[in-house]
Amino acid sequence: MKSTAHAFVENAREAVADRRLHKALSNMKAGFQNKRAATVAKLPEFEALRDQGRDIKNHVLANLDLYLERFERRVTQAGGQVHWARTAAEAREIVEGICRDAGAKTVTKGKSMVAEEIALNDHLEANGFTPIETDLGEYIIQLRGELPSHIIAPAIHLNKEDVEETFRKEHTHLPADRRFDDVPDFTNEARMVLRQKFQTADVGITGANYLIAETGSTVIVTNEGNGDLTQILPKTHIVVASIEKVVPTLEDATAILRLLARSATGQEFSAYTTFSTGPRRPGDLDGPEAFHVVLLDNGRSALLGTPAQEVLRCIRCGACMNHCPVYAAVGGHAYGWVVPGPIGAALDPGLIGVEEAHHLPNASTFCGRCESVCPMRIPLPKIMHHWRTQAFEKKLSSPSFRLGLKTWAWVAKRPGLYAVGSRLAIGLLAALGGRRGRFATLPLARGWTDHRDMPAPEGKTFRQAWADRRKHEAA
Amino acid sequence: MTAAPAADRPSVGLFVTCLVDLYRPTVGFAAVELLEQAGCAVAVPATQTCCGQPAYNAGDVPDTKDIARRVIDTFSAFDYVVAPSGSCAGMIKAHYPRLFEDEPEWQHEALMLAERTHELVSFLVDVRGLADLPGRPAYAGTVTYHDSCSGLRELGVKAQPRALLSQVEGLTLTELPGAEICCGFGGTFCVKYPDVSNKMVEEKTADIADTGADTLLAGDLGCLLNMAGKLKRQGRATRVRHVAEVLAGMTDRPAIGEPRR
Numbered sequence: 255m256k257s258t259a260h261a262f263v264e265n266a267r268e269a270v271a272d273r274r275l276h277k278a279l280s281n282m283k284a285g286f287q288n289k290r291a292a293t294v295a296k297l298p299e300f301e302a303l304r305d306q307g308r309d310i311k312n313h314v315l316a317n318l319d320l321y322l323e324r325f326e327r328r329v330t331q332a333g334g335q336v337h338w339a340r341t342a343a344e345a346r347e348i349v350e351g352i353c354r355d356a357g358a359k360t361v362t363k364g365k366s367m368v369a370e371e372i373a374l375n376d377h378l379e380a381n382g383f384t385p386i387e388t389d390l391g392e393y394i395i396q397l398r399g400e401l402p403s404h405i406i407a408p409a410i411h412l413n414k415e416d417v418e419e420t421f422r423k424e425h426t427h428l429p430a431d432r433r434f435d436d437v438p439d440f441t442n443e444a445r446m447v448l449r450q451k452f453q454t455a456d457v458g459i460t461g462a463n464y465l466i467a468e469t470g471s472t473v474i475v476t477n478e479g480n481g482d483l484t485q486i487l488p489k490t491h492i493v494v495a496s497i498e499k500v501v502p503t504l505e506d507a508t509a510i511l512r513l514l515a516r517s518a519t520g521q522e523f524s525a526y527t528t529f530s531t532g533p534r535r536p537g538d539l540d541g542p543e544a545f546h547v548v549l550l551d552n553g554r555s556a557l558l559g560t561p562a563q564e565v566l567r568c569i570r571c572g573a574c575m576n577h578c579p580v581y582a583a584v585g586g587h588a589y590g591w592v593v594p595g596p597i598g599a600a601l602d603p604g605l606i607g608v609e610e611a612h613h614l615p616n617a618s619t620f621c622g623r624c625e626s627v628c629p630m631r632i633p634l635p636k637i638m639h640h641w642r643t644q645a646f647e648k649k650l651s652s653p654s655f656r657l658g659l660k661t662w663a664w665v666a667k668r669p670g671l672y673a674v675g676s677r678l679a680i681g682l683l684a685a686l687g688g689r690r691g692r693f694a695t696l697p698l699a700r701g702w703t704d705h706r707d708m709p710a711p712e713g714k715t716f717r718q719a720w721a722d723r724r725k726h727e728a729a
Numbered sequence: 730m731t732a733a734p735a736a737d738r739p740s741v742g743l744f745v746t747c748l749v750d751l752y753r754p755t756v757g758f759a760a761v762e763l764l765e766q767a768g769c770a771v772a773v774p775a776t777q778t779c780c781g782q783p784a785y786n787a788g789d790v791p792d793t794k795d796i797a798r799r800v801i802d803t804f805s806a807f808d809y810v811v812a813p814s815g816s817c818a819g820m821i822k823a824h825y826p827r828l829f830e831d832e833p834e835w836q837h838e839a840l841m842l843a844e845r846t847h848e849l850v851s852f853l854v855d856v857r858g859l860a861d862l863p864g865r866p867a868y869a870g871t872v873t874y875h876d877s878c879s880g881l882r883e884l885g886v887k888a889q890p891r892a893l894l895s896q897v898e899g900l901t902l903t904e905l906p907g908a909e910i911c912c913g914f915g916g917t918f919c920v921k922y923p924d925v926s927n928k929m930v931e932e933k934t935a936d937i938a939d940t941g942a943d944t945l946l947a948g949d950l951g952c953l954l955n956m957a958g959k960l961k962r963q964g965r966a967t968r969v970r971h972v973a974e975v976l977a978g979m980t981d982r983p984a985i986g987e988p989r990r
Binding site: 408583708721 | 748749753754756777779781783784785786787788789792795796799878879883910911914915919921922924926927929932933957959961962982983985986987989
């Protein structure tokens with residue numbers, strides 16, 4: 255996927271002014287935050303489960319090669335095939351090759367952020383295949399030619415009216431009097447179109463929430479059942495997954511599953527949790543004839559052993575962005591790359607480079623709400639800070655900001671100078687703004703005063719006033 | 730409580746914070762008053778400047794370390810270091826030790842300081858066991874309280890200010906919906922990403938207005954300047970003060986951003 259993360263400032267400026275976007279995002283509190291809080295409150299061992307989840311993934315990351323190779327052996331034993339992709343381009347070519355060998359025309363797709371990461375749809379289309387997204391949200395944004403704006407709710411940036419508009423434009427069979435009043439109206443309309451696609455698809459592509467090393471199984475979690483139809487009906491099933499998705503055992507997968515839906519949607523469990531192990535066996539009632547797993551690295555292994563390693567514990571629940579005030583202000587598209595929100599700010603610089611993505615970890619107040627809800631206890635602000643130090647070393651922030659910061663730091667290290675300088679500056683500022691108590695504009699502080707008044711200082715610095723009082727008391 | 734001779738009283742170095750020093754000395758005096766009421770011997774080291782957060786948050790590790798070493802040297806002699814800010818206390822407690830991960834001797838010093846450093850209100854309640862306010866402060870009005878992020882999540886400051894506010898005569902506390910959501914200040918964040926920051930503080934001031942409270946309190950001056958600035962720009966009458974001013978009964982000075990009387 256092509257990144258616009260470098261243009262975060264401009265993206266964000268447009269996003270904060272977008273009323274339709276904010277109307278759409280206004281449901282997040284009731285839809286995600288309150289539901290998560292209610293479900294978590296009902297599970298006394300939730301905090302212990304978070305520890306367990308963290309420990310499982312830490313163990314995996316310390317032994318990643320071992321578990322990936324074990325996973326590959328088990329997939330092979332079950333009759334499937336594992337393909338290793340170092341880069342997005344390699345992954346695209348592998349998937350294209352499998353589709354070509356299968357003689358495919360239509361390819362159905364379950365929701366997959368890795369497929370978004372490698373821009374798979376564009377590549378398949380360019381090579382003569384027809385990819386059809388089957389998750390309702392993904393289907394809608396595919397019709398609109400957009401990218402997902404959230405990792406579990408790809409169309410969260412849209413209102414009902416937007417979706418109705420899209421359906422009326424793209425589904426030309428719709429009678430004019432067909433009504434779209436509620437979510438089921440949209441679901442039914444998409445279902446009518448997709449049912450036919452499911453039946454005629456030659457290849458089904460899904461992502462994976464987990465890869466289980468001891469069994470060679472892949473796991474998907476959905477609420478619409480579309481993933482199951484995607485992977486069971488076509489003759490070929492391709493799983494695209496990134497390498498850090500592996501867990502050692504079924505037991506580990508179920509422990510993390512208990513965290514996933516609660517953190518994501520506030521459900522205790524998603525409607526469908528599906529384990530796939532190899533192709534159809536003799537006697538099986540259904541299942542694909544061929545089963546492929548494409549394992550994508552794309553920069554992840556380079557994060558191992560760095561201060562950003564812990565970001566690879568992510569289970570893509572979206573809780574961090576559901577609770578992030580910056581995400582709430584700008585939505586997902588402003589981040590400019592496939593993974594938005596706090597997890598994107600911690601992950602994206604590692605995958606697309608800190609030069610491209612340096613704004614994302616900087617555009618945070620370090621409020622820490624993301625870390626407080628992360629089921630895997632990823633220290634998101636700490637990882638963002640790591641990227642900030644890299645960005646600072648590479649001099650990626652504006653020269654004027656750096657000069658201002660360096661000047662301030664130089665003075666802050668010289669207490670005598672700092673005391674005199676601050677006394678004079680504050681005295682002046684207080685004299686100018688004192689009567690009114692605030693400033694509507696201030697030179698050099700436009701970033702502040704464009705949007706809010708600047709309260710005036712009281713007059714003396716505290717240390718000056720304190721020294722005066724002590725002198726007075728002594729006298 | 731203040732009757733104890735100086736030798737029996739714990740020594741507290743007041744880390745006044747750069748924003749309080751520059752903008753609102755009243756908060757510094759309120760902190761001194763409350764600490765003395767809690768039986769502490771308070772000193773204000775004259776060579777203090779800033780905790781280094783602007784440099785730290787910008788990713789400038791070398792300058793942050795230089796500043797942190799100065800803070801450690803300046804405050805090493807006190808029994809406790811107290812700041813009227815969860816953000817600056819959090820910087821010392823949570824971030825200084827990590828800053829010196831590659832310098833064990835300094836990390837040891839940083840850990841020693843971190844252990845003795847506290848945010849003002851949580852220090853009064855948790856360390857000094859203050860249950861009521863010896864100064865018998867009064868405040869006529871309905872207040873709402875914003876939980877500043879660092880104090881809340883790094884230091885667990887949540888119940889302590891509410892416990893002490895309940896002791897203020899005439900004061901009614903109306904809880905702020907979304908009190909734990911960031912106000913959009915974030916230090917240099919608010920001027921580096923002004924559009925995003927503005928959207929965040931707009932949400933916050935709308936929530937504040939919805940409470941109908943006549944006064945907004947919080948424990949961090951950065952957040953207070955941000956919210957007061959926005960409330961004033963929107964022409965709202967809400968008065969904004971640091972919680973220490975109310976707890977110390979020092980509300981005779983104009984509120985933040987109010988005209989001089």
